[in-house]
Amino acid sequence: MNTIWALASVVIKELYRRKDFYVLFVLTALITIATGMVNFFHDPKIVRYVKDVCMLLIWVSGLLIAITTTARQIPAERESRTIFPLLAKPVTRWQVILGKFLGCWLATGIALFVFYLFFAVITGSREQHWPWLGYLQAIWLQWAMLAVVVALSLLGSIVSAAPSSTTTICFITVAGILLVGGHLNTVALHEPQPLQTLLYTIYFLIPHLEWFDIRDRLIYDWGLVDWLDCLLATLYAAAYTGLFLLLTWFGFRRKSLNT
Amino acid sequence: MKASPHLLLALTLAVCFTLATGLEPRAAGWSNRTKSNNVFSVLFGDGRRMFASEFFTMADVYFHSGYYPSIFDLRQEGTKAIVTESHGHAESEEDERNEDFLGRPKDWIDRFGRHFRITEHTHLEHSHEREILPWLRLAADMDPQMIQTYTVGAYFMCQHLDRPREAESFLREGLRNNPGNYEILFGLGRLYYQNYHDTNRARNVWQLAANKWYDRFKLDPEGAKENKIGFDGITVNLASLERDAGNYEDAIRWFQAAQKVSPAPGALQEQIDELKAKMAAATNAPASLAH
Numbered sequence: 001m002n003t004i005w006a007l008a009s010v011v012i013k014e015l016y017r018r019k020d021f022y023v024l025f026v027l028t029a030l031i032t033i034a035t036g037m038v039n040f041f042h043d044p045k046i047v048r049y050v051k052d053v054c055m056l057l058i059w060v061s062g063l064l065i066a067i068t069t070t071a072r073q074i075p076a077e078r079e080s081r082t083i084f085p086l087l088a089k090p091v092t093r094w095q096v097i098l099g100k101f102l103g104c105w106l107a108t109g110i111a112l113f114v115f116y117l118f119f120a121v122i123t124g125s126r127e128q129h130w131p132w133l134g135y136l137q138a139i140w141l142q143w144a145m146l147a148v149v150v151a152l153s154l155l156g157s158i159v160s161a162a163p164s165s166t167t168t169i170c171f172i173t174v175a176g177i178l179l180v181g182g183h184l185n186t187v188a189l190h191e192p193q194p195l196q197t198l199l200y201t202i203y204f205l206i207p208h209l210e211w212f213d214i215r216d217r218l219i220y221d222w223g224l225v226d227w228l229d230c231l232l233a234t235l236y237a238a239a240y241t242g243l244f245l246l247l248t249w250f251g252f253r254r255k256s257l258n259t
Numbered sequence: 260m261k262a263s264p265h266l267l268l269a270l271t272l273a274v275c276f277t278l279a280t281g282l283e284p285r286a287a288g289w290s291n292r293t294k295s296n297n298v299f300s301v302l303f304g305d306g307r308r309m310f311a312s313e314f315f316t317m318a319d320v321y322f323h324s325g326y327y328p329s330i331f332d333l334r335q336e337g338t339k340a341i342v343t344e345s346h347g348h349a350e351s352e353e354d355e356r357n358e359d360f361l362g363r364p365k366d367w368i369d370r371f372g373r374h375f376r377i378t379e380h381t382h383l384e385h386s387h388e389r390e391i392l393p394w395l396r397l398a399a400d401m402d403p404q405m406i407q408t409y410t411v412g413a414y415f416m417c418q419h420l421d422r423p424r425e426a427e428s429f430l431r432e433g434l435r436n437n438p439g440n441y442e443i444l445f446g447l448g449r450l451y452y453q454n455y456h457d458t459n460r461a462r463n464v465w466q467l468a469a470n471k472w473y474d475r476f477k478l479d480p481e482g483a484k485e486n487k488i489g490f491d492g493i494t495v496n497l498a499s500l501e502r503d504a505g506n507y508e509d510a511i512r513w514f515q516a517a518q519k520v521s522p523a524p525g526a527l528q529e530q531i532d533e534l535k536a537k538m539a540a541a542t543n544a545p546a547s548l549a550h
Binding site: 183219 | 321324325329331332365366368369371372374375376377389390392393394396416420422425429
């Protein structure tokens with residue numbers, strides 16, 4: 001466990017050494033503050049559009065941080081050849097995978113915490129109420145969803161050599177699942193065979209990341225999701241994360257590390 | 260012969276300056292963008308109109324607090340709830356059924372996913388209607404010729420948010436962008452009558468709206484048929500105004516005009532009969548007093 005934690009801590013340090021997080025945070029803050037300063041019909045109580053914009057930016061930033069941080073981990077180790085002394089420690093390949101995953105996931109969690117803190121301060125100062133449990137659910141579900149994304153990106157980084165292609169493919173896949181994934185069953189109903197079966201198969205195979213998006217509940221003040229549902233969704237995310245990590249390990253343990 | 264670089268530079272600058280003075284007045288007429296003071300028209304040109312209906316739809320999404328069909332949910336495209344509400348109508352049962360776009364869960368993924376989604380059909384109330392205003396403002400900036408934006412925005416500001424000054428300013432902006440539009444004039448008249456209780460101004464504006472409606476559709480019977488609800492609204496409101504002001508003859512005249520286009524002429528006839536009875540009673544009253 002110490003080995004995995006040591007590997008993870010290196011990734012976390014990387015998060016605050018690199019500029020990605022700061023750039024995304026400053027952009028989010030600037031756009032949100034600028035949006036919030038717009039005066040619509042002299043009514044200072046209008047707030048939902050600010051929450052909407054800020055949450056969208058947090059989601060995009062969260063995905064960008066998770067995917068870009070993860071996609072470059074193993075290719076960077078291979079390119080700089082630091083993977084060889086690492087594996088000679090001895091650290092097993094499974095520990096490398098777990099350490100990298102844990103580091104990326106925790107780093108994303110830290111970034112999310114900062115983003116949500118900003119969100120709470122900005123919207124709370126306008127609304128004068130802070131639904132902390134709602135924020136907690138939203139951040140937890142998003143973080144659980146990002147665990148699947150991080151595991152998927154790690155798998156992608158084993159398959160594809162270049163971090164740029166891994167980032168692009170993962171981003172398209174995740175955006176596709178978030179936007180269309182939940183509607184594939186509706187689309188399939190109106191398609192002829194064998195397209196219908198194909199769409200249904202995809203629908204039942206993909207991780208339904210759209211469940212974890214409870215932005216609307218937060219924006220429109222709809223209250224909390226049942227905690228049991230949160231727990232089940234977390235288990236669902238854990239199952240897919242485990243599956244992707246196993247696939248990554250299968251790919252990585254037989255992979256030649258020479259570039 | 261060798262030309263000095265300084266002379267060449269001076270010559271080029273002189274040519275540039277001369278061309279600029281000649282071209283500048285012409286260039287101003289090449290595009291309307293330079294005249295515009297709207298940042299969106301400078302950025303997007305006429306392409307901005309594409310976004311306007313999206314922003315208007317966002318206002319409707321906010322009005323439903325997020326309960327809204329996606330492009331994948333098969334649902335008949337009807338009138339938006341904010342428009343229905345601004346016309347003073349409640350949603351019919353058919354509309355309500357149409358809004359139940361989710362239906363029964365299709366599978367366990369769909370069923371479980373609904374625990375995280377908004378699945379309840381509600382409309383904003385208790386002054387939360389203000390949340391739709393930013394989207395209407397953006398829609399108006401994107402497409403200043405989209406009339407519904409002004410009428411819907413003004414309706415919510417007057418009826419739900421008690422902000423008649425802002426509503427009037429928004430409607431006047433709409434009138435500047437769409438001179439003589441009868442729908443905006445109707446909204447303005449309603450504001451004068453219901454919020455400012457200024458009967459004379461309301462009467463004048465509504466009469467102007469009725470004239471504009473007539474001018475617009477006098478040579479277009481098909482258009483008149485499609486837009487008769489607008490004329491119905493203007494004439495019924497004018498009739499009610501005259502009735503409340505005690506001008507029964509004018510009220511009857513406007514109710515009769517409304518009957519020609521109204522979907523419920525019977526109800527209007529009842530009002531006409533009622534007014535005629537009042538007029539008769541008023542005429543008979545001095546006679547009975549004399550006896």
